[in-house]
Structures are given as structure tokens and as C-alpha cells.
Amino acid sequence: MIAADGFPEEPAVAWKWKKDGARVRKLTDPATGEVCAEIFDSRVEDVDLAVKAAEKAFRGSWQKTIPAKRAEFLAAMATKIDALKEKIAWADCWNMGKPLQSGRGEAGNGAGTFRYYAGLLGSAGGQVVPVAKEGFDFTIRVPFGVVVGIVPWNFPFPIACWKTAAALAAGNCVILKPAQFTPWSALLLAEAAREAGLPEGVLQVLPGGGSELGDPLVTHPGVRKVSFTGSTEIGRHIMKMAANDIKRVSLELGGKSPNVVFADADVDKAAVASPGAVFDNTGQDCCARSRILVEEGVAERFVKGFVGATQKLKVGDPKKEDTELGPLVHQKQLETTESYVEAARKKGRKILCGGKRIGSKGFFYEPTLIVGCEKGDSWWQEEIFGPVASLRTFRTEEEAVQEANDSIYGLSGSLWTLGLDRALRVALAIESGNLSVNSHSSVFTQAPFGGVKQSGIGRELGQAGLEGFSEPKNIFIGKP
Numbered sequence: 001m002i003a004a005d006g007f008p009e010e011p012a013v014a015w016k017w018k019k020d021g022a023r024v025r026k027l028t029d030p031a032t033g034e035v036c037a038e039i040f041d042s043r044v045e046d047v048d049l050a051v052k053a054a055e056k057a058f059r060g061s062w063q064k065t066i067p068a069k070r071a072e073f074l075a076a077m078a079t080k081i082d083a084l085k086e087k088i089a090w091a092d093c094w095n096m097g098k099p100l101q102s103g104r105g106e107a108g109n110g111a112g113t114f115r116y117y118a119g120l121l122g123s124a125g126g127q128v129v130p131v132a133k134e135g136f137d138f139t140i141r142v143p144f145g146v147v148v149g150i151v152p153w154n155f156p157f158p159i160a161c162w163k164t165a166a167a168l169a170a171g172n173c174v175i176l177k178p179a180q181f182t183p184w185s186a187l188l189l190a191e192a193a194r195e196a197g198l199p200e201g202v203l204q205v206l207p208g209g210g211s212e213l214g215d216p217l218v219t220h221p222g223v224r225k226v227s228f229t230g231s232t233e234i235g236r237h238i239m240k241m242a243a244n245d246i247k248r249v250s251l252e253l254g255g256k257s258p259n260v261v262f263a264d265a266d267v268d269k270a271a272v273a274s275p276g277a278v279f280d281n282t283g284q285d286c287c288a289r290s291r292i293l294v295e296e297g298v299a300e301r302f303v304k305g306f307v308g309a310t311q312k313l314k315v316g317d318p319k320k321e322d323t324e325l326g327p328l329v330h331q332k333q334l335e336t337t338e339s340y341v342e343a344a345r346k347k348g349r350k351i352l353c354g355g356k357r358i359g360s361k362g363f364f365y366e367p368t369l370i371v372g373c374e375k376g377d378s379w380w381q382e383e384i385f386g387p388v389a390s391l392r393t394f395r396t397e398e399e400a401v402q403e404a405n406d407s408i409y410g411l412s413g414s415l416w417t418l419g420l421d422r423a424l425r426v427a428l429a430i431e432s433g434n435l436s437v438n439s440h441s442s443v444f445t446q447a448p449f450g451g452v453k454q455s456g457i458g459r460e461l462g463q464a465g466l467e468g469f470s471e472p473k474n475i476f477i478g479k480p
């Protein structure tokens, strides 16, 4: 059963994926809690079949495909994704609760990523190296062969595209495992690949549960690299499993990013921009700036502006055109969010806005600000992945930096100041892979993205994203 209501075109994507012996997975619409679609999960046996098909495709034609031809395939995929944009937005709206306007933007981001890597292929080469011997030394970049991309549910489509576009551009064949809650748009990516004429086996999508398919995929001897985005817990598990055969891994994991507001900032601008920095995607964002640190003298003004801007956010039915924040992805994510806020309430922390569930249908929660937090509070230290921001004040720059770095994570963050010296000093001192000054944007197709500390290893996007899917090979030709 696939709900057609509201879907702009024929919505039955999933049934095309039926395979003999495959099991049905019911997908839930987080806006209602009701089943909205059924898809067919891959079986464990499919892992080996997929790896063999990918190896065959790699050795057969893909390895020999010249970069200019690969670039043509990538550009064709971008065009097909653009054509599927509306379906992709609706798919993520149905199975993830993503507001349509965000889904369209993310589909566009996916197409843009393919276009970007198609363009980059023309300039991605090796080096000529002046070595200490007569002859000629040069490097080329070689792909791994078969790589696996494991994708989370919070940005199902763009993250699938980041991994796939970079890996294909570098010359690999890709097996993609979407999150069990949000496989739909990844299946549309496979549809785009087919329509773009990508040779069979070059991109395969295996929907199914991570606890079942994860280990067979990660430990398969034919898989040379695993690119994972998700929780630190599963990232750690993958890294351990990959150690057995020294498999390459890149891990984009959790975060608890700081948002540091100095008194010399444009405080009003910071206050109005900061709700988006933590509540976008209903807080289900590894980059969410959920630890707000404000200099004491401007805290009251900042909080007033922040709460005012938060109350203007349009939270509700993700299928409505003007909705900005939809529901949480599933019941458990709602319960996790509720339990952190309840714990804060019990400890007597002040909740200045939000703090409760919206309605009884679906998994909606109000954007929430908790103030007066202590350093050891769980909601201050741990990634909630819901629309909850916590706030503390500081007195000195040194204290701000120390607190910003007091986390196991180091993915992202913002700092707000009009002092150029301070901006540079603090930007360098904060331990994170990405940082924005006087802005909350730090993820761009053209720039490297990834974390330090327990936020992960490796980078996606930009030139670094392409390099992450290949290794340099050095060749020396002796003097004849």
C-alpha cells in the first residue's frame, strides 16, 4: 500500500523493487504515525550478489571508462535527479517528515553534487615528482574498486548523493545502504542512475536493516572502503570490523556543536539566525549548534531575540508548502527528545520556549530552549538529535573557548563577533572540522566537510571528498 494522497505523480516507486523472497518493510509517515508505503528489503544473501555484480562491473567496463566519460554519466545523473526533484522531495516528506521546501532544496543539492564532481573530474590528476634519482616519477589516483556507502535518515537524499557522486567520479562502483526508515529517495537515486544509462552494477541500492546487512557489507572481502554517516556508536563498531582486513573507512558521526556569541557581535543578527542553526531539520542535524554560549552582558538580549525568532518558526504538516519544521523521524526520536527535556525540568532548569510535544498524532515536538545549564548536564553534553538548544553564559574569551572544546565531538560550530582578531583567534582555537563566523552555514558542495575527535575521520564534499575515494599510486620510470 502506498498512499497517493498529495503525491504529485504516480507514487508507486517501491513496488518496482520487489524481489522473490524479499521481505516487506512498512514505512511510517512521521506526520501521522501511519503506514505510508511498503518497500522490499534486501536479504543478507543479496550482499554477496551485489558485491559480485559490482566487482564484475568494475573490472568489466567501469575501470576502463575514461574520466571524461564518467563525467558525462555524472552530468546525466544530475539532469535525471533534477527531473525527479518533486518525487524525491515527496518521498523524503512521506518517510522522513521533511518539509517539502527543504526536500526540494536537498534534491537540488544532490543534483548539484553530481554536477560539481562531473566538473571536477577534468582537473583531478596526479603529480610529477622531482625524486632523487635520474628518471621520471609521477603519481596517479586509483579508485578502490567496490565501495559501500551507509546513509542515515536525517538527510537521506543529499548524503546518498555526496557519497555516490564522489565515489563514482573517482572511478569506484558503489553499493548504497540507506537507513531503514528512509530508503525511498535512495531508490529514486537508483532510478536516476538507470535512466542516465549508468552500466549495470556500477550503483546498487540495498534497502534493509543495518543490524542485518551492516556486518556482511562491512566485512565482505570484496568491499575496499566503507563510507559511513551516522551515530558514533555504529561508527566505532564499523571501524573495529574494518580493522580485520585494514579496510578503508571514512566516518561522519555525531556532534554537539557550539554557538559562541560574544558581546562585540551583532547580537540581534546572531539571535535571529541561531534558531535555524539548531532547529533546522527539527534538530536532526549532526551540525546542529545545540550548545549556545553567550557572553554574560548580552545574554538577556540574545535570549529575547532567539525566543522571538523561534516562536515565528512554522512547525507542522511537512506536506504544506510553507512549513519550516516537520515532525521527528520516529517515535523513539520523539521519546528521546522528551526524556532529555523532562530531565532538565526535573533538575529545575528553566525552559524558555517549547518543552512539549505538539498534538497526539505524529511525532511533533516544539523547538525548545533550556537555560541555566550546568557543564555536566546530559542535555548539555550529549547529542539529542531533536529540536532542543541548551544555553550557558561565559565571562571571558578563554572561558568560551575552553567550554566550546569541552566535548567529545568536534564537527561544526559558529562564532559571532565583529572583532577580526578575535574571529581568527577563536576560529583557530575551536576544535572542529567546520566552523562559521557570523553565519550558521558551513556545509558547501565545494568545501571539505567532516569532523575531528569523535565526530569522525575523513572528509566528504569538495576536492577532499573526491580524494577520499581514491589513493595515490607512485610510478617511477628509470632513465633508459
Ligand code: NAP
Pocket (backbone or CB within 6 Å): 150, 151, 152, 153, 154, 177, 178, 179, 180, 181, 208, 209, 210, 211, 213, 214, 215, 218, 229, 230, 231, 232, 234, 235, 237, 238, 252, 253, 254, 255, 285, 286, 383, 384, 385
Ligand atoms: P545509526 O544506527 O548510526 O544509523 C546510521 C546508518 O547506519 C543507518 O543506515 C543504519 O541502518 C546503519 N547501521 C545500523 N547498524 C549498523 C551496523 N551494525 N553496521 C552497519 N550499518 C549499520 O543511527 P540511528 O540509530 O538511526 O540514530 C541514532 C543516533 O545517531 C541519533 O539519535 C543521532 O544522535 C545519531 N545520528 C547521527 C547522524 C549524523 O548525521 N551524524 C545521522 C543519524 C543519526 P538502519 O537504519 O537500518 O539501522
Ligand code: MG
Pocket (backbone or CB within 6 Å): 231, 234
Ligand atoms: Mg541505530
